[in-house]
Structures are given as structure tokens and as C-alpha cells.
Amino acid sequence: MSALVCRTTAARFPPNEPIWRSPAGGLLDIDFEPRFDRVAIERRPATLWRYREAIPIDRDDAIVTFGEGLTPIVPAELGGRRIWIKQEGLFPTGSYKDRGATVLISQARRLGVRRVVEDSSGNAGAAIAAYCARAGIACDIYVPASNSRSKLAQIELYGAALHPIPGSREDTAAAVWQAAQEHYYASHSWNPFFFHGTKTFAFEIVEQLGWRAPDAVVIPTGNGTLLIGAWIGFREMRQAGVIDRLPKLYAVQAAHCAPLALSPQESSQFRPKATIAEGIAIAAPVRVEQCRQAVAETGGRIVTVSESQIIAALRETLRAGFYCEPTCAAAVAALPQVDAGGEIVVPLTGHGLKAGETLMKLLL
Amino acid sequence: MSALVCRTTAARFPPNEPIWRSPAGGLLDIDFEPRFDRVAIERRPATLWRYREAIPIDRDDAIVTFGEGLTPIVPAELGGRRIWIKQEGLFPTGSYKDRGATVLISQARRLGVRRVVEDSSGNAGAAIAAYCARAGIACDIYVPASNSRSKLAQIELYGAALHPIPGSREDTAAAVWQAAQEHYYASHSWNPFFFHGTKTFAFEIVEQLGWRAPDAVVIPTGNGTLLIGAWIGFREMRQAGVIDRLPKLYAVQAAHCAPLALSPQESSQFRPKATIAEGIAIAAPVRVEQCRQAVAETGGRIVTVSESQIIAALRETLRAGFYCEPTCAAAVAALPQVDAGGEIVVPLTGHGLKAGETLMKLLL
Numbered sequence: 001m002s003a004l005v006c007r008t009t010a011a012r013f014p015p016n017e018p019i020w021r022s023p024a025g026g027l028l029d030i031d032f033e034p035r036f037d038r039v040a041i042e043r044r045p046a047t048l049w050r051y052r053e054a055i056p057i058d059r060d061d062a063i064v065t066f067g068e069g070l071t072p073i074v075p076a077e078l079g080g081r082r083i084w085i086k087q088e089g090l091f092p093t094g095s096y097k098d099r100g101a102t103v104l105i106s107q108a109r110r111l112g113v114r115r116v117v118e119d120s121s122g123n124a125g126a127a128i129a130a131y132c133a134r135a136g137i138a139c140d141i142y143v144p145a146s147n148s149r150s151k152l153a154q155i156e157l158y159g160a161a162l163h164p165i166p167g168s169r170e171d172t173a174a175a176v177w178q179a180a181q182e183h184y185y186a187s188h189s190w191n192p193f194f195f196h197g198t199k200t201f202a203f204e205i206v207e208q209l210g211w212r213a214p215d216a217v218v219i220p221t222g223n224g225t226l227l228i229g230a231w232i233g234f235r236e237m238r239q240a241g242v243i244d245r246l247p248k249l250y251a252v253q254a255a256h257c258a259p260l261a262l263s264p265q266e267s268s269q270f271r272p273k274a275t276i277a278e279g280i281a282i283a284a285p286v287r288v289e290q291c292r293q294a295v296a297e298t299g300g301r302i303v304t305v306s307e308s309q310i311i312a313a314l315r316e317t318l319r320a321g322f323y324c325e326p327t328c329a330a331a332v333a334a335l336p337q338v339d340a341g342g343e344i345v346v347p348l349t350g351h352g353l354k355a356g357e358t359l360m361k362l363l364l
Numbered sequence: 365m366s367a368l369v370c371r372t373t374a375a376r377f378p379p380n381e382p383i384w385r386s387p388a389g390g391l392l393d394i395d396f397e398p399r400f401d402r403v404a405i406e407r408r409p410a411t412l413w414r415y416r417e418a419i420p421i422d423r424d425d426a427i428v429t430f431g432e433g434l435t436p437i438v439p440a441e442l443g444g445r446r447i448w449i450k451q452e453g454l455f456p457t458g459s460y461k462d463r464g465a466t467v468l469i470s471q472a473r474r475l476g477v478r479r480v481v482e483d484s485s486g487n488a489g490a491a492i493a494a495y496c497a498r499a500g501i502a503c504d505i506y507v508p509a510s511n512s513r514s515k516l517a518q519i520e521l522y523g524a525a526l527h528p529i530p531g532s533r534e535d536t537a538a539a540v541w542q543a544a545q546e547h548y549y550a551s552h553s554w555n556p557f558f559f560h561g562t563k564t565f566a567f568e569i570v571e572q573l574g575w576r577a578p579d580a581v582v583i584p585t586g587n588g589t590l591l592i593g594a595w596i597g598f599r600e601m602r603q604a605g606v607i608d609r610l611p612k613l614y615a616v617q618a619a620h621c622a623p624l625a626l627s628p629q630e631s632s633q634f635r636p637k638a639t640i641a642e643g644i645a646i647a648a649p650v651r652v653e654q655c656r657q658a659v660a661e662t663g664g665r666i667v668t669v670s671e672s673q674i675i676a677a678l679r680e681t682l683r684a685g686f687y688c689e690p691t692c693a694a695a696v697a698a699l700p701q702v703d704a705g706g707e708i709v710v711p712l713t714g715h716g717l718k719a720g721e722t723l724m725k726l727l728l
Binding site: 074322357 | 724
């Protein structure tokens, strides 16, 4: 029987409690035993829901889906390495965040939730808004009032209600926490169901490589939404005997904003600078300890890259035909620092069409 | 043995002649007998190349691919109808044109072509540029000099050489025809290999519906790149005995630019007006006769929709969670005029992220 588990106190709660953190204020994980039936999986449609028995939603009629997932993986030569590129921008809303949203909003429907709240002006906000539109669930997205309208257009066009909050990013966080007292918090950093969606990234890699784990996966990391998801997914597959080892997980941060790479002493002095890798510009990730564990347990590393390295990698990636957001290029830029041999997978986490103006300014 | 066949004279040419029209100036088709082995197809990766024996490229090592295709198909209720939505924006470059580009640029590589020319400032231009980038083939894209830079950014960022031509759209056409004397013309309206890529749209629908044909497919139509492709694909599957009937094909045009709907007398008076369905604003489609045949032979219809109908359908489609270009909404707007019952498929042909600014202006 699955359960929600507090990471701080180890207290357990029924899986269908409508909570997003524990009463003690701790982060929640989901204790859940997935099953993988290769023959059944391979017969199903090409969506991430083919791993049905490995996704902790206990009623089929709750599933909210656009038929997303099983994104293409192809070989490419980038950064001087022969690698696998997984095109995680090829989702309905244009980023891998749809993995998290399809599972989290399915759980919201399972719970009978009528309204969710979220704070993201970027890819997570668009993903939550789209899946709420499909589910018929009302959606309030809290964003800093300083955000430009064009960045928010996609969220608004799905029909979500935007709440621009004056002041700092912290003021926006305070506003959504207030709203989350009354409504379900569809958070891509707090809510554990989001990570049980992003974990399907790992399942797909293993299946697409012929039911084998790669040697390394190199992941742009801000909140760790994909890093932690990948870690959960590969661990679940190892536990189930589908693979016999974990790939090394490399967490890539922009040197301008690299809290994972800091010692406790350095953290107190830490002043992030702006980076073109906007999607991973997170100064204080909620699940920082899990990010560090994912890297340490798998024998990977935390890698930082400079702005000029990101720009050079971005140009190379686009000219190889992969149209992606600047954030994705951080992973390509990190390849010279990846000490693993063998098969390396790099996700391109968001579509370049999300960032047309920025790409033009940087490269044309 | 397959052959290139002139539609005007019925003259036949070897399949690997580097020609894009017949010496008599006629349009070319490909005479080719596809094979479909369902068991083999279902075992292959989820890309359009799973229909390998139905695609007229005679060497595997020529294939240029990003692992594209098998786009998701899901039920939705739009325009008062229960329909299937096929999300054709979920391609590497953001539109279904990648179907044509993967096959056409594979043929270019098969021919040993080092440089191609094309005239499209829109989705076809982006698709050809991306596949050329992956193939290492040089790419010249001719565009009217009046086009905005932002519209062309994606093409340029892939590394294609842009050739802005002063004057009218006809001046651009003259320039690319001149260039096509020396280089292979990767045209999405003339080159028949493009249509033997877009035909995979039909193959996927049939497989995804359980190896059955739907009752109708409703397709936004300008040059007819998808309409004609679908017609070829369904016919090939019927001929091979995979399906036993053709779906009705509905060609949807904006009332402001609907040459297919005109009688010969009306055509002489025809003055197109601007439409928000930019992708189908083609005043003089090269393959107009094939478009009319596709509709007539299948028992479908040519349907026109007004600008206000397109805008209303666009709003409804976005609010259902499907982020698409305005052009796609023409098909949704046409649904009240579709007299077929049963299963209706509507492709959303391009991703909304391609048209963020336009969507904002129209709807926010």
C-alpha cells in the first residue's frame, strides 16, 4: 500500500490525503512499489502512461493526458562527444514539465480538487495551466508583477488566472503559500506527484536504449525537478530488476547561480547573478539535499558552466538542428567536464520556440 | 521498381534522377509500391520511419532523422463535436512539415546533393533548414525582403543562408527558380518526396485507431501539402489491404483566400484578402487539381471559414489545452460544416509557440 512520507519525521499519510507537505512542514515523498511488465508496456500506445503500474495514481478515470511522452532520442555529436539527445521539448506545452503536470493534475482530479494554485512564470506554470484546462480544474498562477506579458501569454491563453504580485520573488512565494492554505498547491518543487511524473524520463531512456541503463545522464538543474525525477525513476527500475546499475547523474548549474556547488560557508555569502540559463536560475532550491544525494549516490558530479560556454554550446546545438532553449545548452556545455565514458544522455528540456526573442538577441 | 512520373505526359524517370519536375515542366509523382508489415511496424521505435517499407528511399544510410513522428492523438470535444485531435505541432521544428523534410532531405542525401534551395519563410523553410543542418547539406532559403526578422530567426539559427528578395512573392519565386537550375529544389509543393513524407500522417492515424480508417479527416489547406499527403497515404493503405475504405477528406480554406472553392469563372476575378490563417494563405496552389481530386474521390468537401469563426475556434482550442497556431483553428472552425458522422480526425498542424505574438494580439 502506497503512502505519503514526511522526509523530516518519517511520518506516513494515506496516499490520497490532499496535502502537499507534511503537517510538520516537511517535504513529502511517495512510498510506492512500481511494477514493470515489459511485454505489456511495449504493446501500449507511445505515451508515458504506458508505464501505468509504475505511476502512483490509483484510478484510471482520473488520468488527465494529452498522449504525452516517449520523446525521441537520437545520436548526435556535440561538445566533442558522441551522445544521445533526448528531445524533451516535444511536449504539448513545449517542455518536460508536462511529465510532472500530467501525473500531478491527474492526482488533483483523483482528489476531487476544483482549484489549484502554483507559482511559476515559466515552463511549470504553462504545464500546470494546460493540464488544468484539459481537466476542467480552475488554476491560479502567482507571478512577480515585474514579469513581461509575453512570457506569461501561454499561461493566460490556456485560461489560467494570473495573479501578479508586486515586490520580490519572495513576496510571490508568500502569496502562493497563503493561497495554498485553501487550495491544492500544484507545486513543481514541493508536490511529490510532480516528481513521480518526471521520473518517466528515466523509464523512457531505459526502454529506448533496449532496456539498459546508460552510463551517464547530464541534466540542467535548478529546482532539480528532472534530476530528482530521473534518480527516482532509475532507482525504481533497479529495485524492480529491470536494470542492474544506476547511471551517473551530472547536475549542471550556471556558474552565475550554482547553490548546489557551494559549501555551507560559501552559502552564507552567496549572491546569485543573472544567467541566460533562466530555467535553472534558482538561488534556493527546496529539495537541495535530494539533488546532492542523487549526484553522490550515483557517482556523478555537480558541474558549473560559464555564460560564454553556454552561448557557444547553444550555437552548436542549434546548428546541429536541435532548436532548444538557452537553459538546455548548459548541459551540452558541461560535456567536456563529464568524466564518464560510454553512453551519455543529454535532455534538451525546453523547445527553442519558447525563447525565440532571446535566441535572436544572443546569436543573430 | 519505383519511378518518377510526369503528371502531364505520363513519362517515367528513374527514381534517383535529381529532378523536381519533369523536363516537360510537369509536376512529378512517385510510382511506388509500399508494403506494410503490421507485426514488424509495431515492434519498431515510435517514429514515422517505422513504416520503412512504405517510404521510397532506397538506402537506409541516407536517412536523415530526429526520431520524429507518431504524434499523439487524443479525444477532445471541440466545435460541438467529439473528435480526435492529432497534435502535429509536436515535431522538432514545431510543425508537421518535418514529415516532408525528413523524407525529402533523406532523398537529397541519397542523391549526393550538397546544397538545396527552397522558398518558404514559414514552417516548410524551418523544417528544410533543420534537416539540412542535421544532414550537413547547405541550404539556401529565398524569402520576400518584406518579411520580419523574427519570423525568419528559426531558419537562420539552424544555419541556413537567407536570401531576402525585394519585390513581390512572385519575384521570390522567380529567384528560387533561377537558383533551382543549379541546385536541388527542396520544394514542399513541387518535390514529390515531400508528399511521400506527409503521407505518414495517414499511416499513423490508421495505426493509432487500431488499424482502422476514421470516417473523416478535416485538414487546413493552402498548398495541400498535408491534404495530398493524407490522400496518398490512405490510398496506399487501402491498396495494400490494410484498410477497406478511404476517410472523407475535408479541405478547409479561409474564406479570405479560398482558390479551391472557386469556379473557373470566379478564379479570373479572384483577389485574395489577408487572413489570420497565414499558413494556408496560398492564392495559387501548384497542385490545385490534386487537392480537388483528393476531396472529390473520398466524398469529402471543400469548406471555407470566416476570420471570426477562426478566432472563436482558436480561443476554444487553446482553452481546451491545445496550444496551436491560428491556422490550425480553421479546421476546428469548419467542424459544424462537416457532414460526416462517426470518427473525425483534426490535425493541429503547427505549435502555438510559433505564433506567440499573434496569439497575444488576437486574444489577450
